[in-house]
Amino acid sequence: MSIEMDKVKIGVIGLGRLGMVHTEHLVTLISDAEVIAVCAVDKEQLMFAEENFGVTTYDDYKKMIDEAPIDAVVIVAPTGFHPEMTEYALNAGKHVFCEKPLGLEMPEVEDMATQINAHSDLVFQLGFMRxxxxxxxxxxxxxxxxxxxxxxxxxxxxxxxxxxxxxxxxxxxxxxxxxxxxxxxxxxxxxxxxxxxxxxxxxxxxxxxxxxxxxxxxxxxxxxxxxxxxxxxxxxxxxxxxxxxxxxxxxxxxxxxxxxxxxxxxxxxxxxxxxxxxxxxxxxxxxxxxxxEEAFITELKDFIVNVKTNCQSDISVDDGIKxxxxxxxxxxxxxxxxxxxxxxx
Amino acid sequence: MSIEMDKVKIGVIGLGRLGMVHTEHLVTLISDAEVIAVCAVDKEQLMFAEENFGVTTYDDYKKMIDEAPIDAVVIVAPTGFHPEMTEYALNAGKHVFCEKPLGLEMPEVEDMATQINAHSDLVFQLGFMRxxxxxxxxxxxxxxxxxxxxxxxxxxxxxxxxxxxxxxxxxxxxxxxxxxxxxxxxxxxxxxxxxxxxxxxxxxxxxxxxxxxxxxxxxxxxxxxxxxxxxxxxxxxxxxxxxxxxxxxxxxxxxxxxxxxxxxxxxxxxxxxxxxxxxxxxxxxxxxxxxxEEAFITELKDFIVNVKTNCQSDISVDDGIKxxxxxxxxxxxxxxxxxxxxxxx
Amino acid sequence: MSIEMDKVKIGVIGLGRLGMVHTEHLVTLISDAEVIAVCAVDKEQLMFAEENFGVTTYDDYKKMIDEAPIDAVVIVAPTGFHPEMTEYALNAGKHVFCEKPLGLEMPEVEDMATQINAHSDLVFQLGFMRxxxxxxxxxxxxxxxxxxxxxxxxxxxxxxxxxxxxxxxxxxxxxxxxxxxxxxxxxxxxxxxxxxxxxxxxxxxxxxxxxxxxxxxxxxxxxxxxxxxxxxxxxxxxxxxxxxxxxxxxxxxxxxxxxxxxxxxxxxxxxxxxxxxxxxxxxxxxxxxxxxEEAFITELKDFIVNVKTNCQSDISVDDGIKxxxxxxxxxxxxxxxxxxxxxxx
Amino acid sequence: MSIEMDKVKIGVIGLGRLGMVHTEHLVTLISDAEVIAVCAVDKEQLMFAEENFGVTTYDDYKKMIDEAPIDAVVIVAPTGFHPEMTEYALNAGKHVFCEKPLGLEMPEVEDMATQINAHSDLVFQLGFMRxxxxxxxxxxxxxxxxxxxxxxxxxxxxxxxxxxxxxxxxxxxxxxxxxxxxxxxxxxxxxxxxxxxxxxxxxxxxxxxxxxxxxxxxxxxxxxxxxxxxxxxxxxxxxxxxxxxxxxxxxxxxxxxxxxxxxxxxxxxxxxxxxxxxxxxxxxxxxxxxxxEEAFITELKDFIVNVKTNCQSDISVDDGIKxxxxxxxxxxxxxxxxxxxxxxx
CATH class of the missing domain: 3.30.360.10 (Dihydrodipicolinate Reductase; domain 2)
Known part of the structure; x- marks a missing residue:
């Protein structure tokens, strides 16, 4: 443990069951992280997050990535969106934590991997929390x-x-x-x-x-x-x-x-x-x-440490593809x- | 295990739940024992035993001990009767297996112990089956x-x-x-x-x-x-x-x-x-x-071996008294x- | 339970580990059975059985089946011998308890099944003790x-x-x-x-x-x-x-x-x-x-009951073949x- | 959960095993609390806390209570000191979380209770974390x-x-x-x-x-x-x-x-x-x-909520005395x- 540097500023995409869990953990338990923004299509979820976590809300993930002052995104949207969201975030210079699995179809997942590998300066971590x-x-x-x-x-x-x-x-x-x-x-x-x-x-x-x-x-x-x-x-x-x-x-x-x-x-x-x-x-x-629950918290802590120390995760995109x-x-x-x-x- | 000598001939006193269990074990599982007679006050129990085990029945334990050609008695009557039954059997030259506890009142239990010690040629075993x-x-x-x-x-x-x-x-x-x-x-x-x-x-x-x-x-x-x-x-x-x-x-x-x-x-x-x-x-x-169930069978087998080899049980009357x-x-x-x-x- | 009829007289073929277990159970725990003879190739095993169980010994199973006054055989020999032993015993009018599996090769097992089905007056039971x-x-x-x-x-x-x-x-x-x-x-x-x-x-x-x-x-x-x-x-x-x-x-x-x-x-x-x-x-x-252990005892008891009541076992040769x-x-x-x-x- | 108000500012007294655990929990896991100061007699413990948690250190608890801008103290010192520390803190207007037991001797524990009851505007909570x-x-x-x-x-x-x-x-x-x-x-x-x-x-x-x-x-x-x-x-x-x-x-x-x-x-x-x-x-x-571990975290969270909402704890000083x-x-x-x-x- 060391004296706190700047907090990692996070935007969460997706506020379903697990998305809300991740957001709450980041807000209440992970002192090195700060959730700045969240994005979802469901208005009630957005309202809940705004009231409870004091975050800015978006219904368009691209807008959130473009506008919110964030360092990293946590993607908890339906699997089919993982590739495009990851690529958009990486191209905007954001670190990415993405829930498993990488995606649904191999071609787009392979493109996604190419993008991830091309952004080796950014942390990409896949949610194999076990x-x-x-x-x-x-x-x-x-x-x-x-x-x-x-x-x-x-x-x-x-x-x-x-x-x-x-x-x-x-x-x-x-x-x-x-x-x-x-x-x-x-x-x-x-x-x-x-x-x-x-x-x-x-x-x-x-x-x-x-x-x-x-x-x-x-x-x-x-x-x-x-x-x-x-x-x-x-x-x-x-x-x-x-x-x-x-x-x-x-x-x-x-x-x-x-x-x-x-x-x-x-x-x-x-x-x-x-x-x-x-x-x-x-x-x-x-x-x-x-x-x-503990594993979910620990994996996000690990992601935050990786971002702060500029380290790639032990769980590689290659693990996800295989x-x-x-x-x-x-x-x-x-x-x-x-x-x-x-x-x- | 050794070649079978004569079977130990048994009279059972008491055919309540445990008495019936002991009788069935002796009849069906312990090949070195033979149940010759049973004694109970309940006529249905006696009838059941006669039909199922082919044994002679008595409603007076003294009569059974006096008349039946038995080597040993297994006492499963209510506790208060244990002392007098044990003493009567020992005096008739029968080995005794007696359910726990020895009895209810100390004076008669101490008399019982005196009798047991006086008949050291006969096996006395107490039912601490555990x-x-x-x-x-x-x-x-x-x-x-x-x-x-x-x-x-x-x-x-x-x-x-x-x-x-x-x-x-x-x-x-x-x-x-x-x-x-x-x-x-x-x-x-x-x-x-x-x-x-x-x-x-x-x-x-x-x-x-x-x-x-x-x-x-x-x-x-x-x-x-x-x-x-x-x-x-x-x-x-x-x-x-x-x-x-x-x-x-x-x-x-x-x-x-x-x-x-x-x-x-x-x-x-x-x-x-x-x-x-x-x-x-x-x-x-x-x-x-x-x-x-296994312990009940094993303890009766042990009693039968003790009778056949003329050994006193490891479970002494002193254990029972203490x-x-x-x-x-x-x-x-x-x-x-x-x-x-x-x-x- | 009913008053004992004549005991079922048994010959055991095979005195390896399980053969000895079956023999001991039959001798000491199953009062309706009587082991008359045993057959094995190992002389020490035969000597042990003779001394401990008081049985006649054979080193040729056919001789045992032909000569010993038995009602049934219990086959615990190596699997490859099961078919021929079963057939020989059935043809000699003996009930058969046979350890699993029926045999090693399908043709001889199918012949064995034919013989078993042809002797429906004799009990055949397969050792699926579980x-x-x-x-x-x-x-x-x-x-x-x-x-x-x-x-x-x-x-x-x-x-x-x-x-x-x-x-x-x-x-x-x-x-x-x-x-x-x-x-x-x-x-x-x-x-x-x-x-x-x-x-x-x-x-x-x-x-x-x-x-x-x-x-x-x-x-x-x-x-x-x-x-x-x-x-x-x-x-x-x-x-x-x-x-x-x-x-x-x-x-x-x-x-x-x-x-x-x-x-x-x-x-x-x-x-x-x-x-x-x-x-x-x-x-x-x-x-x-x-x-x-309990299952082995219970299955042999079941076999003995089947023999005494002239019932076929629930475990058919068809179960064995399938x-x-x-x-x-x-x-x-x-x-x-x-x-x-x-x-x- | 509600939008964060001011954090509760804490001084920890005692940095033995449990003291360090409490401090770390407060610093890293409880976002509504802020550890401002710690007090201990062991210089290495103080140095460790200073380096890892960025807190001000004291070797005199009275000085810490008098000088540090804290709302509450968490007392994890040896039991004998609990009464005097609690009383000093209460008199200085600080909320008190005190490890169990209240103290060692009844008279001083009863005085302590009197003080606690006299400061009903301040939260007193005893560490029955189970x-x-x-x-x-x-x-x-x-x-x-x-x-x-x-x-x-x-x-x-x-x-x-x-x-x-x-x-x-x-x-x-x-x-x-x-x-x-x-x-x-x-x-x-x-x-x-x-x-x-x-x-x-x-x-x-x-x-x-x-x-x-x-x-x-x-x-x-x-x-x-x-x-x-x-x-x-x-x-x-x-x-x-x-x-x-x-x-x-x-x-x-x-x-x-x-x-x-x-x-x-x-x-x-x-x-x-x-x-x-x-x-x-x-x-x-x-x-x-x-x-x-979870219980220790939860009890401190409860204490922080009690302080922020000005509620007395369910665990009263009376529970501690009895x-x-x-x-x-x-x-x-x-x-x-x-x-x-x-x-x-």
Whole structure:
């Protein structure tokens, strides 16, 4: 920690659930940042932000970038807008924090990467916040210290609570979510690459709508299961879904040749255990924002430090592109029924 | 294991819940034993036993002991009868397995002990079955191997499920249960003596009927809490009760100077964990007979081996007397509000 | 329970680890059975059985079947012998309990099935003992009562402790184990069919020897991962392995549309939890025989009842054939890298 | 949340472990507070604070209160100084946040209370931070919603890790810690009063130094066990200690007539579970500051809000006095061996 220099001035684009969370964290918890402006299409969201955070509001992101005296933008808009917003901000000389995934279509994401690489003087950071979660970091330390030997198999669950099904159905009716693998499993794909230092070479995936037949009509799988094979025949299984009755099950298991790690085998809400006529009950967390609150804060702190120290993030655009390509390969496999080769270079 | 000699011929006295369990175990699982006769006052119980186990039935225990060609008796009658039945059996030359506790009143229990000691050629074994439970034995091994250092504190819970409240209330209205400490905590008292090799020197106990006011009228505490001080100021807390909503909580914790052991911190019914809208739920065991089924079988096998090899049991009448005196001291303390010295010699 | 009829007279073929376990259970715990004879090639094993169980010994199974006054055989010999032994016993009029899997090669297994079906007056039972395990049965009850809704995904781990690696390597060098899917995962395949009432239609599998390179030379995968797709796109992942540092991880998870069940998410050895400088430690079970002791006893009791009441087992030869075909499809997939269609009719 | 008014200007007294934690939280996480000055006797601590937090430093708390332009003081000095510091600050017109316990001796604590009550225009808040912990609050909500019925029994563990023994021994050699009940159990006493709305009427306590004989010489019990009886015979057991091998066990259990709550039955460090040759291991938290980090932040935020809105804290000086008297009664009982009546009015 060092004596405070000037605060990093921020404009936030997008004030949906996560956008509001990021804004509140920046305003109330991150003393080196100052939110100057926010941009959204929803007037109520803008009014709420103005009243609560004392920020200038915009309904046009370009205008905000052009006019507001900001150093950096935090992009929390729908995925399809990430490439153009990032490029516009970079060209205006702003640092960029962008939520995952990079975008929906490869050509525009590749253009986006070209722009990012061309602005190496500006920080670009992608929102793989799980890398900042204490438990995932603890696991990383154990793995790097050879605490579990060579990795044999990884299992990753990203399963949202069924309580969110209705709002997701609405969202995915109006927007392209990217599908279960791109929208949900991409976090785990990034973690698997981070833990193993390897990329998968092929995948076979299956999707179903057994728990939510209404998703079929909008081309979404409720549950997707993708098996990834790596060069050395290490295997990873990704399970994405939106049907968990008990809460938000974001679990990962890493099997090594002399030990295993499980992260969040139960989504314990807090330290409370109930002994009732239902048995011994551990209440569960209900949302990713509850599960990853600390990680969300830490990643933004990290972004602010990167901006202030002019350092690039450990999470590169290349990580974003590779995770996206892998997720898209899973999607193609689930749609075609074929084993799909994964070409990353 | 060795080639089978003659089976030990058994007469069972008492066919209540536990009596029936013991009889079934002896008949179906313990090949070195043969149940020849059973005795009970309830005609239906006798009929059930005759039909299912093919045994001769009696409604007078003395008659059974006098007439049936048996080597040993298994006494599962109400506690108040234990002394006279034990003495009658021993005088008839029968080995005795007697359920805990030895009896209700000290004078007759001391006479009983005198008789037992006078018949040292006959096996007498007291039903402290927890010493035969795999988990308690595992703990004993760890303690004896100095795995947790010196014992500082022990906590023991013996709390029955609330589902048994109605039948207990009926039972205790008609019978002297001995009270919560004598009836329930005596098992834990024995275990604490077994683990520490020490006896407590004084106790302060409190009882209440908050969860079951109807017990007040029959002089029973629903919950009893006794704190035991040992010579070296090691402390044990006994909590006995009958109100657990979730199941049968028979838990023990042993704090040592370099490690702790908890036994059954949750009464897991089996290996099933449910993830439902209630949270993450581990179903609980509902009865002592479910929790200790293996231990009940193992203790009777041990008794049969003792009879066949003419060995006295590790669980002596002295253990029974000391545990009973300690339990009674707790009872006196809870009734008087005073700290009660425990005189064991 | 009813008054004992004549005991079922048994001959056991095979006295390896599990053979000895079955024999001891039959002798000491199952009062309706009587082991008359045992057969093995190892003289020490025979001598041990003779001394401890008082049985007649044979080194030729045909001779035992021809000469010993037995009603039934219990086959615990290496898998390759199951078909011929079963057929010989059936033709001699003996009931057959046969360990899983039915055999190694489909043609002889299909002949075996023909013989079994031709002797419908004799009981044939296959050793899928997990169906008798209390936890799996508990799960079955919940599923059948629609407690978790429609099944979406199943995950099954059958991972042996690394402590058994050396003895497995020796065994698999001398014998055809069938490979990880046939040897280990077949139990889970049977359970998945039992729980869902469905058969998979195709599989993609991968195997590796990362944790045990020495297995490569003998054509064994240490770890195998098979993804099974069902007609309705329900998915199951089978993970078989032999490298678990902590114990015997036989875990199953069934995700339903309104709840999940996990069976044995941790292989708790007993009720002991340790609080040491290592953290909070739950000791693990180290072997399948420890994990499934009760199930092994219950399945043999079931067999004895089936013989005495002249009932066919719920576990049919058809179950055995289908599970074997599915396991073999996984094997082919792992060896070829292709998605393999599963033809069961 | 509302538009920021002026920040509350703070002077911190005491920069030991917890003092530094509070200071850092105030500087980096609580945007409505500004630390202007700090006071300590240790020059290195002052230098560290000056360099890292840009604050003015003092070695005389009176001078700081007199000279620094502060609205409030946060007192984290040794307990014995709490009364005089509080009184000096109040008389200077400063709001006071004071770490628990109020003080060591009753007369001066009662004078302190008189002063606090005389300055009802100034906020006084006592550092019972556990009331701000998410898990304890969750339990409070359940209890208040009658989720577990009437309270029958409470068990509270406050047991520090053995890793802190050396530094505690040094501290307690030089300072009066107040003893195990006043220093450690006082938090739980406050929680028990908060949950039940009742005060205990008598106690019997025992202390020992089995795990740390060196503490005997300095008049400290390593472990203290106090049993508290309430008017309705509800019972609470307090166990304080400093010997836990596995970490920081701050556990509470509340038994109600139709359900129980356990808080932190295992001090899970994060969501990581390890499966190693030691068994299934859940790493433990090692310090109270790790366990209660969020609570420490939340309580200071609450204090700042109280100051800004001119509200008195929910945690009154009366709560502090009653908890202290109860803890002292436990101490007297452990020292005399007598049951001690607790007089609170």
């Amino acid at each position: 890398r900042f979660d204490a438990s995932y970091r603890h696991a990383k330390e154990i793995i790097d210290a050879n605490g579990i030997g060579d990795i044999i198999y990884i299992r990753a669950y990203g399963i949202d609570p069924i309580s969110g099904m209705e709002s997701f159905t609405k969202f995915a009716t109006d927007n392209d979510s990217g599908g279960i693998f791109v929208d949900m499993c991409i976090h785990d794909i990034d973690l698997i690459r981070w833990y193993t230092g390897m990329d998968p070479v092929e995948t076979w995936a299956v999707g179903n709508d057994i728990a939510a037949p209404q998703l079929k009509a909008i081309g979404e799988f409720e549950t997707g299961v993708a098996t990834l094979r790596f060069e050395n025949n290490m295997v990873a299984t990704l399970i994405g879904g939106r049907h968990a009755a008990h809460g938000n099950q974001v679990e990962m298991e890493i099997m090594g040749s002399n030990g295993w790690i499980r992260i969040a085998q139960e989504p314990e809400k807090d330290f409370v255990t109930l002994f009732t006529n239902a048995g011994v009950v551990r209440p569960s967390m209900q949302s990713f924002s509850e599960r990853f 995770a996206l390509k892998i997720a898209k390969a899973c999607k193609v496999s689930a749609e075609t029924g074929d084993v799909v080769k994964i070409e990353l270079s | 010493r035969f439970d795999a988990s308690y034995r595992h703990a004993k091994e760890i303690i004896d191997a100095n795995g947790i250092g010196d014992i500082i504190y022990i906590r023991a819970y013996g709390i029955d499920p609330i589902s048994g409240m109605e039948s207990f209330t009926k039972f205790a209205t008609d019978n002297d249960s001995g009270g919560i400490f004598v009836d329930m905590c005596i098992h834990d008292i024995d275990l604490i003596r077994w683990y520490t090799g020490m006896d407590p020197v004084e106790t302060w106990a409190v009882g209440n009927d908050i969860a079951a006011p109807q017990l007040k009228a029959i002089g029973e505490f629903e919950t009893g809490v006794a704190t035991l001080r040992f010579e070296n100021n090691m402390v044990a807390t006994l909590i006995g009760g009958r109100h657990a909503a979730h199941g049968n909580q028979v838990e023990m914790e042993i704090m040592g100077s370099n490690g702790w052991i908890r036994i059954a911190q949750e009464p897991e019914k089996d290996f099933v964990t449910l993830f439902t809208n209630a949270g993450v739920v581990r179903p609980s065991m509902q009865s002592f007979s479910e929790r200790f 545990a009973l005196k300690i339990a009674k001291a707790c009872k006196v303390s809870a009734e008087t509000g005073d700290v009660v010295k425990i005189e064991l010699s | 169906r008798f395990d209390a936890s799996y049965r508990h799960a079955k009850e919940i599923i059948d009562a629609n407690g978790i809704g429609d099944i979406i995904y199943i995950r099954a781990y059958g991972i042996d402790p690394i402590s058994g690696m050396e003895s497995f390597t020796k065994f698999a060098t001398d014998n055809d184990s069938g490979g990880i899917f046939v040897d280990m995962c077949i139990h889970d395949i049977d359970l998945i069919r039992w729980y869902t009432g469905m058969d998979p239609v195709e599989t993609w599998a991968v195997g590796n020897d990362i944790a045990a390179p020495q297995l490569k030379a003998i054509g064994e995968f240490e770890t195998g991962v098979a993804t099974l797709r069902f007609e309705n796109n329900m998915v199951a992942t089978l993970i078989g392995g032999r490298h678990a540092a902590h114990g015997n991880q036989v875990e199953m998870e069934i995700m339903g549309s309104n709840g999940w069940i996990r069976i044995a998410q941790e292989p708790e050895k007993d009720f002991v939890t340790l609080f040491t400088n290592a953290g909070v430690v739950r000791p693990s079970m180290q072997s399948f025989s420890e994990r499934f 599970a074997l075909k599915i396991a073999k499809a996984c094997k082919v997939s792992a060896e070829t890298g292709d998605v393999v269609k599963i033809e069961l009719s | 009331r701000f912990d998410a898990s304890y609050r969750h339990a409070k909500e359940i209890i208040d919603a009658n989720g577990i019925g009437d309270i029958i029994y409470i068990r509270a563990y406050g047991i520090d890790p053995i890793s802190g023994m050396e530094s505690f021994t040094k501290f307690a050699t030089d300072n009066d810690s107040g003893g195990i009940f006043v220093d450690m159990c006082i938090h739980d006493i406050d929680l028990i009063r908060w949950y039940t709305g009742m005060d205990p009427v008598e106690t019997w306590a025992v202390g020992n130094d089995i795990a740390a004989p060196q503490l005997k010489a300095i008049g400290e019990f390593e472990t203290g066990v106090a049993t508290l009886r309430f008017e309705n015979n509800m019972v609470a057991t307090l166990i304080g200690g400093r010997h836990a091998a596995h970490g920081n066990q701050v556990e509470m259990e509340i038994m109600g007539s139709n359900g129980w709550i356990r808080i932190a039955q295992e001090p899970e460090k994060d969501f990581v579970t390890l499966f190693t040759n030691a068994g299934v291991v859940r790493p433990s938290m090692q310090s109270f500051s790790e366990r209660f 908890a202290l008297k109860i803890a002292k009664a436990c101490k007297v009982s452990a020292e005399t061996g007598d049951v001690v009546k607790i007089e609170l009015s």
